[in-house]
Amino acid sequence: MALQLRRDYLNQQVLERLSTLQLHARLPMIGNVSGKHRSPIRGSSLEFAEYRKYVPGDDTRRLDWRAYARNDRYYIKEFEADTNLRMCLVVDTSGSMDFAHAPSATTDGDPDISKLDYARRIAGTLAYVAALQGDAVGLYCAGKTFHKEIPPKRSATHLSIILDELGAMEASGETGLADVLHETAERVPQRALIVVISDLFIEPETVRNCFEHLCFRKHDVAVFHLMEQSELDFEFDRPIRFVDMEGGEPILADPTVIGTQYRRAMAMYLDSMDEVILDTEVDYHRICIHENYGDVLARFLLGRTPKKHK
Amino acid sequence: MSFLQPFALIALPLMALPILIHLINQQRHRTIPWAAMMFLMSAKRMSRGMARLRHLLILLMRVLAVGTLIFAVSRPLSGGWLGSVGLSKPDATLILLDRSASMEMQDLQAGESKRSTALKRLTELLEQGDYGTHLMLIDSATGQMQEVDSLKALLNLPVTGASVTSANIPAMLETALAYLKANESGRTEIWICSDLKENDWDIHSGRWNAIREAFAELQGVHHFLLAYTDPPSSNLSVRAENVQRWQRGSTAELVLDVIVRRTDGHGGARQVPIAFEVNNVRSVVEVALDTLGASLQGHRIPIDGKLSSGWGSVSLPGDANPLDNRFFFVFSTPPVRKAVIVSDDAKVGEAFRRALAIPTDIRLQHRVDVIPANRVAEIDWENTALLIWQAALPRGLVAEQVMHFVNTGRVAMFFPPGPGGTGEQLFDSHWGNWHFSGSDQVSKLSWWRGDADLLAHVESGDALPLNELRTYRYRMLESLGTPLARFDDDAPLLNRVVTDRGAVYFCSTLPTAHFSSLERDGVVFYVMLQRALTEGSLALTMASQRDAGLGVLADREQWTSVAPEEDTVSLSSRGLHAGVYQDETHWVAVNRSQAEDTAKTSSVEAVDALFEGLSYRRIDVDVGDTSALASELWRIFLIAMALALILEAVLSLPGRNIRNGRQEEGLEGTSLA
Known part of the structure; x- marks a missing residue:
């Protein structure tokens, strides 16, 4: 399927490179059309699933006569059903997602791409890949100021709408990620792939609750945790007035004084997040936004490819 | 603490420089948007304890480093007693050196005497500082003041050498006082080196009040006493x-x-x-x-x-x-002890002759001549030890001969003449009128000097029986001399006139029974005359x-x-x-x-009291202690500065925060790019 690209945040080379890969769900999906994903319902695909004893009412055309010849018993031969996928892209549009590389106190460099730009590229490319293989794509913008909700559909027009919305996204205000995830878990009626793209600057226990809710609803959850290297290093050499990008009170601090404590708090947060991921078994990817997003997505797609599936 | 370069201390406000830079740096902050505020707030909460203390310590170390550098440049001197030394250099420095024999007491191990130790240490101290335009020395042996060209010369001058004299510290201070008044010196330091012997200081002398008051009127005079008060060695x-x-x-x-x-x-x-x-x-x-x-x-x-x-x-x-x-x-x-009695009264002359003719030791030879006043020319002045003059006071040539007689170390005793003789004057003394006691009254002595001179106690310590002396008639005496014995009405019985050499006595009564009981009781009369004769014969x-x-x-x-x-x-x-x-x-x-x-050491409290109200500092020093009175401390301050800088560097080590700290903080390998 050829799709005319009209969005500058999408890279043609990356799209071509990723078009050879397929987006797989880690869990069986329930779709309404035939697709490339496993379904919990037996179907008519070529993939053998299992033998089942014949019960009256079964279609006699599905009896395995060879098995009857060997065992003198009636068995019904069942095959896997292939269905399509619903992918819901949940993009954090809080003010903190507008953060780009912070110029150090000593070097005045130009700001790099922001987390939102990075999220826009990942979400757009994934939407394209999903649409390419006939899956439905939806978009949820998780910001208290900028909130958008586009249910998943599988059409070229719908993809265009989603790409337009991604291009028009703005980061501002506080995050509404937790509310959006809970809401998504409840609103999406059938199993779906929930892709969360956020800096996750909320309490790990809150994140745990969201992921557990989604997993409880049989959703396949994938997380792109976006971070900027300067947020980890916190290397500044003179006092700085830090302005909260989500509208909170500014803080005047001397990084030489609180640097150690900052890094210790960051380490504790990341450890807690690792525990959450380990417990909820979501597909978690911690990413620095300076990393090539094509490589990140390739790694993501290859990581989800079933081993028996060639 | 004093400083060789005190002007460097002007830079002390520079100690505030690190604080100033810190404050400027605080004001020089940038404003940047920040996403991870939750960690920042958590860090702020955590940094209220040790991290803030560490930061304050770094600031303190920087302040200390600057301060110690300034102190090192100002070249501080050790010695807590130097705290009172002013920071400005003196116009003159006066050294009062006690050269008495007791100052030669040595520390047998160091081989240094009190005098030499004091000189060396004082020289070292003054070499490090500035002793002003004039360096003056007053030594106790000569009592004279002289200017010293250089400190090195001070150690080799003959007037700073050992002597067997006694010191007169009050006199030395008076000399210093005269110098200061004559030269109108400004800020002056007076250094006194002494072992505080009682005979040298004479702390009970009335001169000290005058000295103290005179110094109190002078401005900028500081007294320092290098006191060797250590107990005497086995000597x-x-x-x-x-x-x-x-x-x-x-x-x-x-x-x-x-x-x-x-x-x-x-x-x-x-x-x-x-x-x-x-x-x-x-x-x-x-x-x-x-x-x-x-x-x-x-x-x-x-x-x-x-x-x-x-x-x-x-x-x-x-x-x-x-x-x-x-x-x-x-x-x-031993010479022949010759006494000459000039008297016109034969009875009185005989009384004197009998008392003087009997020697105290049979191996001594006494000769006594009694001559009337008109035969004075016959006196053999050269070989006479004692002159008893009981006549009108001499005048003219005879008076001159008597004065020469006394000035050559001999003794003259004057007794009242008969009626008349009130006009003449000799040795600033002249006779007044006779005083007659009533028929049933006698004059008794109310006081006499028993510690020295003619009426002193005997060797056993017993007093002469002067309380038994009865005086019926005595003649009033107008004299500037010192009384040795007084009657009830304060009239003198015996006066001694102050002379450079020899001795002159005036006795206001006569020994015969008509006037007193001197001859009858005998003891006082004999002892008094024999002592005068002995004293006079010393000159012979x-x-x-x-x-x-x-x-x-x-x-x-x-x-x-x-x-x-x-x-x-x-x-x-x-x-x-x-x-x-x-x-x-x-x-x-x-x-x-x-x-x-025999003299003991005066108590330091008594000596301190002599300088009460003056700028004064006593420095107790041990004999043989050759350590410097003051030593430069700049090395210590440099070491302190280095330590402060090292500590500041350790506290500021970035490796703790970023490199090593990342492992500890679990951020190792979290470079996500």
């Missing part, structure tokens, strides 16, 4: 007294008393050898020492009968003070003992040094050192005064 001193030569037929002998004193006071009994040397003949006598010392009374040394005069010495083995281990003495045939003897002093040999010009053999002192300073000198007829032995052997 023995020896001296000889009552040296007499007696002739027995063709043989002769010296009879003398030897006194050995020990200063430690708590040593056990032991034997000490005393060496006598007379006419190059040496003999040694062992004496037993008790806690106070020992005495050898009436020690006899046989000598050649033809040796009419000569010298000798008595010495001890070496100890802490080398200057009190040898004592010189001289001897000669060919050999005399003298205490060391600047003008002690000034009476004759042709003194030649006889002892000690290695005499190297200059002519001008001969009287300051122990030795024996001789001219054609006379011998003289110069030794330290008796007070140098």
Whole structure:
């Protein structure tokens, strides 16, 4: 399927490179059309699933006569059903997602791409890949100021709408990620792939609750945790007035004084997040936004490819 | 603490520079948007404890580094007592050096005396500082002030050497005071080096009040006392007294008393050898020492009968003070003690003659002449020891002869003439009217001086029976002399007129029964006259003992040094050192005064009280302690600065926060790119 690209945040080379890969769900999906994903319902695909004893009412055309010849018993031969996928892209549009590389106190460099730009590229490319293989794509913008909700559909027009919305996204205000995830878990009626793209600057226990809710609803959850290297290093050499990008009170601090404590708090947060991921078994990817997003997505797609599936 | 470069301390406000830079740096902050505020707030909460303390410590170390550098540049000096030394340099520095014999007490291990130690340490101290435009020295031996060209010269000057004299600290301060007033000096430092001996300081003297008040009027004068108050070392001193030569037929002998004193006071009994040397003949006598010392009374040394005069010495083995281990003495045939009584009253003259004709020792020869006033010309002035004048005070040539008689060391006693004789005046004294007591009343003495002079107590310590003296008539006396005895109505019985040499006494009554009980009771009269005769006859003897002093040999010009053999002192300073000198007829032995052997150390509190109200600081120093009075401390401050910088560097190490800290903080490998 050829799709005319009209969005500058999408890279043609990356799209071509990723078009050879397929987006797989880690869990069986329930779709309404035939697709490339496993379904919990037996179907008519070529993939053998299992033998089942014949019960009256079964279609006699599905009896395995060879098995009857060997065992003198009636068995019904069942095959896997292939269905399509619903992918819901949940993009954090809080003010903190507008953060780009912070110029150090000593070097005045130009700001790099922001987390939102990075999220826009990942979400757009994934939407394209999903649409390419006939899956439905939806978009949820998780910001208290900028909130958008586009249910998943599988059409070229719908993809265009989603790409337009991604291009028009703005980061501002506080995050509404937790509310959006809970809401998504409840609103999406059938199993779906929930892709969360956020800096996750909320309490790990809150994140745990969201992921557990989604997993409880049989959703396949994938997380792109976006971070900027300067947020980890916190290397500044003179006092700085830090302005909260989500509208909170500014803080005047001397990084030489609180640097150690900052890094210790960051380490504790990341450890807690690792525990959450380990417990909820979501597909978690911690990413620095300076990393090539094509490589990140390739790694993501290859990581989800079933081993028996060639 | 004082500083050699005090102006560098002006830079002390630079200590605030790190704080200023810190504050400027705080104001120089950038504003950046930040996403991970939750970690920032958490870090702010955590940094309220040790991290803030660490940051304050870093700031403190920087302040300390700057401060210690400034202090090092200002070259501080050690010594807490130097705190009172002003920061501005003095206009003049006066050194008052006690050169008394007791200052030669040595520390046997260091081999340094109190005097030499004081000089060295003072020189080192003044070398480090600035002693002003004038460096003046007043030494106790000469009492004179002289300017010293350089500090190095101070150690080698003859006037800073050892001597056997006694010091007169009040007189030295008066000399300093006169200098300061004459030169109108500004800021002046007076350094007194002394061992606080009572005889040197004379702290009970009335002069101190005047000195203190005079110094209080001067501005900018600071007194420093280098006090050697350490307890005396184990030291023995020896001296000889009552040296007499007696002739027995063709043989002769010296009879003398030897006194050995020990200063430690708590040593056990032991034997000490005393060496006598007379006419190059040496003999040694062992004496037993008790806690106070020992005495050898009436020690006899046989000598050649033809040796009419000569010298000798008595010495001890070496100890802490080398200057009190040898004592010189001289001897000669005792002269005929001749007294002349001038009186027109035969009865009175006879009373005097009887009292003077009987010698106290049968080996002494006394001769007494009684002549009327009109035959004064017959007096043999040269060979007379005592003149008793009971007549109207002389005038003209005779008066001059009497004054010359006294000035050559002899004694004159004046008794009241009969009626009349009120117009004449001699020695600023003249007779007044007679005072007659009533028929049943007598005048008694209310006070007399018993510690010295003619009416002193006897050797056993008993007082003369002056309280039994009855006086019926006495003559009023107008005199500037010092009373030795007074009646109830404060009229003097006996006055002594102050003279440079010799002695002049005025007695206001006569010995006969019509006037007093002097002759009848006898004892007081005899003792008084014999003492006067003895004192006068000292001027006739060919050999005399003298205490060391600047003008002690000034009476004759042709003194030649006889002892000690290695005499190297200059002519001008001969009287300051122990030795024996001789001219054609006379011998003289110069030794330290008796007070140098016996005087105790004044209490530091009493000495401090002498300077009450003045800028004064006492520095107690031990003899032999050659450590500097003040030493530069800049090395210590540099080390402190280095330590402060090292500590600051350790506290500021970025590796702790970023490199090593990342492992500890679990951020190792979290470079997500």
